[in-house]
Amino acid sequence: xxxxxxxxxxxxxxxxxxxxxxxxxxxxxxxxxxxxxxxxxxxxxxxxxxxxxxxxxxxxxxxxxxxxxxxxxxxxxxxxxxxxxxxxxxxxxxxxxxxxxxxxxxxxxxxxxxxxxxxxxxxxxxxxxxxxxxxxxxxxxxxxxxxxxxxxxxxxxxxxxxxxxxxxxxxxxxxxxxxxxxxxxxxxxxxxxxxxxxxxxxxxxxxxxxxxxxxxxxxxxxxxxxxxxxxxxxxxxxxxxxxxxxxxxxxxxxxxxxxxxxxxxxxxxxxxxxxxxxxxxxxxxxxxxxxxxxxxxxxxxxxxxxxxxxxxxxxxxx
Amino acid sequence: xxxxxxxxxxxxxxxxxxxxxxxxxxxxxxxxxxxxxxxxxxxxxxxxxxxxxxxxxxxxxxxxxxxxxxxxxxxxxxxxxxxxxxxxxxxxxxxxxxxxxxxxxxxxxxxxxxxxxxxxxxxxxxxxxxxxxxxxxxxxxxxxxxxxxxxxxxxxxxxxxxxxxxxxxxxxxxxxxxxxxxxxxxxxxxxxxxxxxxxxxxxxxxxxxxxxxxxxxxxxxxxxxxxxxxxxxxxxxxxxxxxxxxxxxxxxxxxxxxxxxxxxxxxxxxxxxxxxxxxxxxxxxxxxxxxxxxxxxxxxxxxxxxxxxxxxxxxxxxxxxxxxxxxxxxxxxxxxxxxxxxxxxxxx
Numbered sequence: 079x080x081x082x083x084x085x086x087x088x089x090x091x092x093x094x095x096x097x098x099x100x101x102x103x104x105x106x107x108x109x110x111x112x113x114x115x116x117x118x119x120x121x122x123x124x125x126x127x128x129x130x131x132x133x134x135x136x137x138x139x140x141x142x143x144x145x146x147x148x149x150x151x152x153x154x155x156x157x158x159x160x161x162x163x164x165x166x167x168x169x170x171x172x173x174x175x176x177x178x179x180x181x182x183x184x185x186x187x188x189x190x191x192x193x194x195x196x197x198x199x200x201x202x203x204x205x206x207x208x209x210x211x212x213x214x215x216x217x218x219x220x221x222x223x224x225x226x227x228x229x230x231x232x233x234x235x236x237x238x239x240x241x242x243x244x245x246x247x248x249x250x251x252x253x254x255x256x257x258x259x260x261x262x263x264x265x266x267x268x269x270x271x272x273x274x275x276x277x278x279x280x281x282x283x284x285x286x287x288x289x290x291x292x293x294x295x296x297x298x299x300x301x302x303x304x305x306x307x308x309x310x311x312x313x314x315x316x317x318x319x320x321x322x323x324x325x326x327x328x329x330x331x332x333x334x335x336x337x338x339x340x341x342x343x344x345x346x347x348x349x350x351x352x353x354x355x356x357x358x359x360x361x362x363x364x365x366x367x368x369x370x371x372x373x374x375x376x377x378x379x380x381x382x383x384x385x386x387x388x389x390x391x392x393x394x395x396x
Numbered sequence: 397x398x399x400x401x402x403x404x405x406x407x408x409x410x411x412x413x414x415x416x417x418x419x420x421x422x423x424x425x426x427x428x429x430x431x432x433x434x435x436x437x438x439x440x441x442x443x444x445x446x447x448x449x450x451x452x453x454x455x456x457x458x459x460x461x462x463x464x465x466x467x468x469x470x471x472x473x474x475x476x477x478x479x480x481x482x483x484x485x486x487x488x489x490x491x492x493x494x495x496x497x498x499x500x501x502x503x504x505x506x507x508x509x510x511x512x513x514x515x516x517x518x519x520x521x522x523x524x525x526x527x528x529x530x531x532x533x534x535x536x537x538x539x540x541x542x543x544x545x546x547x548x549x550x551x552x553x554x555x556x557x558x559x560x561x562x563x564x565x566x567x568x569x570x571x572x573x574x575x576x577x578x579x580x581x582x583x584x585x586x587x588x589x590x591x592x593x594x595x596x597x598x599x600x601x602x603x604x605x606x607x608x609x610x611x612x613x614x615x616x617x618x619x620x621x622x623x624x625x626x627x628x629x630x631x632x633x634x635x636x637x638x639x640x641x642x643x644x645x646x647x648x649x650x651x652x653x654x655x656x657x658x659x660x661x662x663x664x665x666x667x668x669x670x671x672x673x674x675x676x677x678x679x680x681x682x683x684x685x686x687x688x689x690x691x692x693x694x695x696x697x698x699x700x701x702x703x704x705x706x707x708x709x710x711x712x713x714x715x716x717x718x719x720x721x722x723x724x725x726x727x728x729x730x731x732x733x734x735x736x737x738x739x740x741x742x743x744x
Contacts, residue, residue: 224411227723228716229675236712239700243426326538330682333540334697353544353686361548368541376536383532 106388113384116377123374127182134176135164139342146171150360168348168363169355177348178367182374184344188258189325193317195263196324200270201306201313207271208278209301219275222268234265234327238336251339258337262327266320273316277309311389318382322375329371345371400731408724415716419709420463424456426705472710477702482710486692491594492584493691496683497676499611504618512626513661516634517653519627528627531620539679543613543686550609551581580606583688610687617679618672625668629661636660663733670726677715 098104107113126133136143149171152159159166165174203222207215225233238261242250250257281287282305290300329346331337333353338344340351345367352364447453451462466472472482515524537545548554555574585606589595597603633639634657642652681693688694692711699707 224414227411227671228719229678232675232678232681232715235678235681239708240422240426243700243703322536329538330540333538333682334685335701349541349544356544356548357552359552361552364544365548368544372533372537372541375538376533379532379536 103388107384110384112380116380116384119373120377120381123182123370123377124186126179127186130176130179130183134173134179135162136173136176138172138177138180144171150355150358150363152360153362153366156362165366166362168352169360174362174366177343178345178370181343181345181348181367182370184255184338184342185325185328185346185371185374188255188262188328188338188344189321191255191259192262192266192324192328193320195259196266196270196320197313197317199263199267201274203267204271204274205278205301205306208275209282209297209305215275218271222271225265226268226272230265230269230323231327231330234261234331235334235336237261237264238331238334242336251342254338254342258328258331261331262324265327266323269316269320270313273312274309277312278305281305281308315382315386315389318378318385322378322382325371325375325378345374401728404724404727408720411720412716415713415720416464416467417460419467419712419716420460422712423463423705423709424459426703426708467713472713473706475699475707475710476704477699477707478704482706485695485707486710486714489690489692489695491596492689493677493680493684493693495597495607496610496614496680496689496691497673499607500614500618500676501673503611503615504622507615508619508622508626512623513630513653513658515623516627516630519631527623531623534616534620537616538682539613539617540682540686542616543609543683546609546613547581547686549575550579579609581609581687584690610683610689613686614676614679614683618676621672622665622669626661626665629664630657633657633660663730666733667726667730670722670729673722677718 107117131137138144148160148163148167149169151163151167153166153174154161154164156166163173163175165178168174168177203218207218238258241257241261245253245257287300287304290304295304325345328337328344329349332344332346333350335350338347340347343351348367349364349371352360352362352367355363451459454462470483474480475482475485478485511527515521515527518524553575555570583606584595584597585602597607639652639657642656643649647656677693680689680691681696683689684691684693685697692715696708696711698704699711
């Protein structure tokens with residue numbers, strides 16, 4: 079007993095970094111230029127969004143800084159632009175670049191928040207369904223089936239509309255961020271639940287779970303300490319795709335007027351507010367935030383594709 | 397097969413029951429019908445009498461049963477804003493949405509099958525890589541943004557002139573980068589009425605031009621999904637033994653691809669595809685908003701803005717019914733096409 083302990087202690091323990099460095103994940107990342115560029119762009123976008131208050135030339139939430147006379151100015155490469163406003167201004171005279179940086183921040187917060195919400199709900203329900211089986215499983219999966227048979231977007235729109243009708247527009251605008259996180263989280267939890275359940279079912283019959291059960295560990299301990307870590311890689315893969323989906327869902331809700339108010343815009347509500355001016359020729363108010371949204375979602379999707387190819391859990395077959 | 401059928405029907409009824417409970421809960425808790433029916437000046441005692449007369453003071457279960465009984469006969473009351481039975485309002489808006497979905501479905505099928513099959517047969521050709529690249533970009537563009545870009549390009553028009561316009565080649569390149577615009581992008585135009593009540597855009601050429609941009613936008617959201625799905629399934633089928641055997645036997649490649657392999661590719665495509673065609677209804681809300689297309693989606697959004705509760709409830713019930721019918725039909729078709737499907741409906 080003592081000898082094994084001492085031999086383990088004296089063996090050189092690989093640091094986390096070198097383990098990552100030698101992993102297949104890192105190896106394939108080094109060989110995939112698309113994944114590298116995507117990650118780079120993603121980090122850059124998240125960086126500018128997080129640092130928006132320090133990078134943006136103006137504070138779009140501060141009414142005192144808005145000059146209504148400078149409204150609908152085009153971006154710098156179009157005739158009639160003002161060099162003070164690099165990307166032009168929107169219909170209210172807000173600097174478009176600053177508004178986009180702040181808007182990307184809002185979109186990212188809601189995107190990641192909603193995915194955390196989905197993961198929390200979906201992983202708990204998926205673990206319960208997969209581990210307990212029987213009636214709990216049948217009930218939860220039937221709920222997931224029903225919800226998935228409608229599109230998640232439909233569920234989000236309907237729930238968003240109802241929540242807005244119940245709370246009223248003013249209250250809804252005040253608490254838009256947490257409410258949107260909740261709405262999108264509720265609309266998309268079945269994706270997680272199904273994936274987690276499928277991998278729990280695969281793990282449950284393995285010997286290490288039997289061993290743990292024989293050793294007398296509680297169900298909760300086996301679920302969270304033994305099975306959950308082994309289902310992490312599919313969770314990780316769908317999380318990337320789900321962040322992209324959540325950002326698109328938020329943009330769609332905002333575009334329909336069920337999301338962020340125009341005084342505190344996300345990328346979606348910027349596109350919506352700009353759409354009213356597209357017929358008068360001010361295309362930049364809607365298309366520049368649109369381009370930002372597409373690039374953000376695209377790099378996340380590309381990263382998700384790469385991750386799925388590398389980790390290759392049979393995701394959508396469960 | 398009969399057991400399978402009954403099981404699916406039972407499932408469909410269960411889902412409709414849950415939807416009806418949700419819809420009823422909405423009707424019960426949102427807005428006050430008395431407030432909508434009478435003005436501010438009516439005293440509280442009369443309101444109470446009216447409430448009693450309409451049965452709004454009855455227990456929840458009694459009210460729900462009355463609601464369900466009416467719902468089965470497609471009677472959901474009157475819309476506040478249109479002052480007409482809600483089912484009539486919906487029926488008036490339904491053709492617009494159905495035609496939009498039909499046109500998009502046609503585009504999706506006509507484009508995704510050849511592109512998907514081609515990129516599975518020649519996975520390394522530059523054209524296949526191009527399609528795969530475009531499809532991941534397509535997935536990343538929200539449907540309303542596609543619609544806005546299409547409006548800018550084909551309804552408003554773009555003029556780029558980075559090249560010298562006075563030279564022949566410069567003018568030609570500028571012409572390539574610019575678009576004319578002028579495509580209709582607002583409403584349905586003047587649809588032709590057929591069969592008494594059905595307004596159609598398919599009957600005239602101008603009607604069709606109104607349909608082009610909305611249908612292309614709506615198709616753009618599903619097209620990448622279908623292309624990727626068909627490609628993935630086809631790739632898998634091409635690896636299978638029977639395809640190798642057919643090849644070894646000397647059957648012409650074209651026959652193997654389009655007769656032997658395509659048949660088995662279409663099985664999963666039918667299940668996923670059928671459900672996705674149903675979800676197109678959800679995306680019509682966005683497309684119709686952008687193009688002010690007078691269908692059910694736009695009507696639903698307007699109903700929300702005006703708190704027209706009976707209309708909201710009717711929309712939810714009818715869209716729920718559409719989803720349930722498509723899903724059940726897809727299940728049944730799949731059961732018919734693929735005899736190996738577990739007919740008991742139990743998860744494998």
